Amino acid sequence: MSNTRIRPDIRDFEPYVAGRSIDEIKAAYQLTSVIKLASNENPLGTSPVVQDVICKNASLAFRYAQAGNPVLRKALAEHLGIADTCIVCGNGSDEIIDLLIRVMARPGVDNVVAFDPCFSMYKVQSKLCGVAFRQAPLNRDFSFSWDGLLQIMDERTRIVFVTNPDNPSGYAAPASEILDLARRIPEQATLVVDEAYIDFSDPLETYSMLRLFENASNIVLLRTFSKLFGLAGLRLGYGIMPPDLADYLMRTRPPFSVNILAEKAGIAAINDTPFIEATRTTVLKGKEQLVRGMEACGCKVYPSQANFLLVKPPVDPARVCDALLRKGIIVRPLGSYGLDDCFRVSVGNAEENERFLHALGEVVHGS
Numbered sequence: 001m002s003n004t005r006i007r008p009d010i011r012d013f014e015p016y017v018a019g020r021s022i023d024e025i026k027a028a029y030q031l032t033s034v035i036k037l038a039s040n041e042n043p044l045g046t047s048p049v050v051q052d053v054i055c056k057n058a059s060l061a062f063r064y065a066q067a068g069n070p071v072l073r074k075a076l077a078e079h080l081g082i083a084d085t086c087i088v089c090g091n092g093s094d095e096i097i098d099l100l101i102r103v104m105a106r107p108g109v110d111n112v113v114a115f116d117p118c119f120s121m122y123k124v125q126s127k128l129c130g131v132a133f134r135q136a137p138l139n140r141d142f143s144f145s146w147d148g149l150l151q152i153m154d155e156r157t158r159i160v161f162v163t164n165p166d167n168p169s170g171y172a173a174p175a176s177e178i179l180d181l182a183r184r185i186p187e188q189a190t191l192v193v194d195e196a197y198i199d200f201s202d203p204l205e206t207y208s209m210l211r212l213f214e215n216a217s218n219i220v221l222l223r224t225f226s227k228l229f230g231l232a233g234l235r236l237g238y239g240i241m242p243p244d245l246a247d248y249l250m251r252t253r254p255p256f257s258v259n260i261l262a263e264k265a266g267i268a269a270i271n272d273t274p275f276i277e278a279t280r281t282t283v284l285k286g287k288e289q290l291v292r293g294m295e296a297c298g299c300k301v302y303p304s305q306a307n308f309l310l311v312k313p314p315v316d317p318a319r320v321c322d323a324l325l326r327k328g329i330i331v332r333p334l335g336s337y338g339l340d341d342c343f344r345v346s347v348g349n350a351e352e353n354e355r356f357l358h359a360l361g362e363v364v365h366g367s
């Protein structure tokens with residue numbers, strides 16, 4: 001088909017670069033055992049309680065979910081202590097990012113701003129919506145330069161994305177600073193705080209905007225079931241926002257984008273306190289294990305409030321990532337984030353972390 005049928009601004013579209021899959025690496029390198037520490041998934045896998053719920057409801061897969069997922073919204077509202085009218089569920093928080101841009105930013109007129117580097121879906125979705133995407137550099141230590149971000153906003157800025165804790169650095173700003181930013185952004189702009197990794201921050205009350213977001217009318221929070229709740233493959237996320245904005249998203253969102261199994265699994269997952277606690281403990285301990293081990297290999301490891309670490313190795317990172325792949329370990333190269341001298345590693349379980357550290361030692365010391 002001739003590409004003249006495609007929108008000119010889409011012809012050179014650069015897709016999201018996803019972490020490579022276990023099956024892909026097994027096939028490429030003829031390996032039988034591969035571990036994936038590339039996409040910040042849950043180190044404990046899927047909770048057995050949630051697996052049970054998915055199996056018990058498998059026969060419902062032929063049904064549409066109830067449009068708009070009211071039961072899930074209610075369960076989340078109770079869990080979070082907020083009104084269900086503030087919550088919109090989506091097919092991963094990716095869908096909420098897409099909806100927010102489409103509902104608030106006018107193609108060819110408005111702009112969206114974020115830091116550089118940032119989670120790439122903000123750019124991918126803005127571009128797909130025909131909305132200009134502007135970025136302000138992070139400080140050298142990956143902390144947030146609020147003044148730098150404010151400088152690139154203007155009267156056409158509709159959305160400001162801040163990821164807290166940030167991806168790919170793991171840096172987190174206190175919630176009080178973010179509330180301060182919300183009070184300084186232009187009047188027509190909305191501050192979207194992506195809290196995909198917030199449950200790993202410690203102490204949570206310092207970093208989470210949940211108890212502060214009602215102090216300003218221009219704040220949206222994004223949450224996902226892909227990390228703490230171990231449901232990345234089911235695709236479930238949600239936004240927390242003022243009810244009038246939630247109403248527009250509810251009106252425009254595809255009615256069945258959250259499927260019936262994701263809905264049942266989500267409700268079970270938020271009530272599965274032992275799994276939530278075990279995940280948090282595994283990540284906190286695993287992070288210490290990885291930091292110690294990687295520093296012993298001569299790596300610079302950035303402080304992280306998330307379930308992953310940004311690492312500057314003492315030798316070429318591209319060579320490190322490639323050599324690790326050959327040993328059956330997938331980490332995340334960061335060329336697509338413009339960070340050629342670093343890679344990102346997700347915190348795995350103790351055994352995975354040990355295997356990664358052993359392989360990293362061999363790669364760095366050349367054996």
Ligand SMILES: Cc1ncc(COP(=O)(O)O)c(C=O)c1O
Pocket residue numbers: 039040091092093094095119163167194196223224225226232235236237
């Ligand atoms: C900062 C950030 N936001 C959102 C997402 C997407 O989450 P979901 O799987 O809910 O679409 C990710 C996934 O890695 C992420 O890192």
